[in-house]
Amino acid sequence: MSNITACMEPQTLVSSILKPVYILEFIFGLPGNVFALWILFFKSPWKACNVYLFCLVISDLLLLTGLPFHIDYLFRGEDWIFGESFCRLIAYIISVNYSASMAFMSILAVDRFFRILHPHHRICRTSVRQAVMLVTTVWLVVLLLRLPTALSVVLTPQKNSSKLTCHGFLSWTWPSVQMRIYNSVQLIEALFAFALVVICFVRVSCHVNGRQSKGAHRRVKRAVRLLLFLVIMFVLCFLPKVTFGIFLQVLSCSKILMVCFHASLALAYMNSALDSVIYCHINAWFRDTLKGKTNSLGLTKFKMSAKTNRKR
DSSP states (O other), rough: OOHHHHHHSHHHHHHHHHHHHHHHHHHHHHHHHHHHHHHHHEEEOHHHHHHHHHHHHHHHHHHHHHHHHHHHHHHHTSSOSHHHHHHHHHHHHHHHHHHHHHHHHHHHHHHHHHHHHOTTTTTGOOOHHHHHHHHHHHHHHHHHHHHHHHHOOOEEEOTSSOOOOTTTGGOOOOOOHHHHHHHHHHHHHHHHHHHHHHHHHHHHHHHHHGGTTTTOOHHHHHHHHHHHHHHHHIIIIHHHHHHHHHHHHHSSOOHHHHHHHHHHHHHHHHHHHTTTHHHHHHOOHHHHHHHHHHHHHTTTOOHHHHHHHOOO
């Protein structure tokens, strides 16, 4: 129990650093995801790939819905005023974003892999209905796997204070066998998704550098850049959180570990702001709308995609 108590102590220095970071993540993340949602609903034709993108956008918006409450919590000196149920809900929403983002990024990586290496495979002919069935299954699995976060005791009084501390990371320090199993599942989940994305990137890169892809089409090069970006996203945003979480679970809680863990949380939240790069690489309508805006301002002279020009 002492390990938990040590981890519950407010981190003043970390809090002062995280406040501007979270605000920037919210400012940059919200417009990009709302814009992507508008493009998918009103501009872009529905197909399997856009169904996966839509789910990634929804996942990001879930995180961005909870982020203002975390910002408010930090500005109040780590005092949670919204009640225990809402503390559980916000922790649950953020953990769902973590799993859902990894899942849909992995699906997008596999989709790009088959479209480049096996363009005649049945996966490349996935209908919208089949894609909806797939993402519905993914959402159900993610929501069930992350349920322990909402059921954990996450609201506790601070020592010698009337303030209440909301710990969305409590599962990493809770000593019960059930929570250790849950955290092990998180680790396996992250490593499996990361391995899948890395394999897709390596295979597609080797294909592009091979003789059969000499002078590769721009679409193929864009797919390679996308897969590389997904690998970077996993290394930067997803793996640090689960890595330092495991350290907290295995080792005794220390200040340096808590600083590293809080930093990894900030990196995990950053995925919602960086996902616009994914939308640009996959959705021609998103890409061309941005190009059109910058062209109209006289800042650039980008060429529009032939795909979107044909449908105007």
